[in-house]
Amino acid sequence: MRILYVVILLVAALVLYLSWIPDPKLVKVxxxxxxxxxxxxxxxxxxxxxxVPLLILGFCVGLLPIVGPSENISRWAITWLLLTALVILAELGQLFLPNRAFSLADIGWGSGGGLLGLTLAAIAKDNIPRFFKPTKKV
Structure with missing residues (x-):
């Protein structure tokens, strides 16, 4: 479980870092x-x-035990809002960079990626355990 927290922190930091580098071309990274x-x-x-990174982040966060529609829909919605807030923060930071531009489309794609990642994690959490349950022998 600890590795999941590390992945979440690294991907969130990567989102902010890549959003705030002066040149938007990733070939230079x-x-x-x-x-x-x-x-x-x-x-x-x-x-x-x-x-894309928000989809990965949403999936990883959605795998946490306290997040998911089957546990509590309000926690799931709050998690999605927090992922959206991360994208908004990344875009707001671009207002202060000369070669970068604030984009509502980026916010939409990031928010949608987070939503898709959370949804895929919820589906996985509800369906994967049945594949690992031992079958009863008669």
């Missing part, structure tokens, strides 16, 4: 694999690329 940076730097993917 040395730790990002070349195939990812080439994809992300394509003009048609400039907005959707915000949703």
């Amino acid at each position: 040395t730790f990002i694999p070349a195939w990812i940076s080439r994809w992300a730097d394509e003009e048609i993917f400039e907005d959707i690329r915000t949703g």
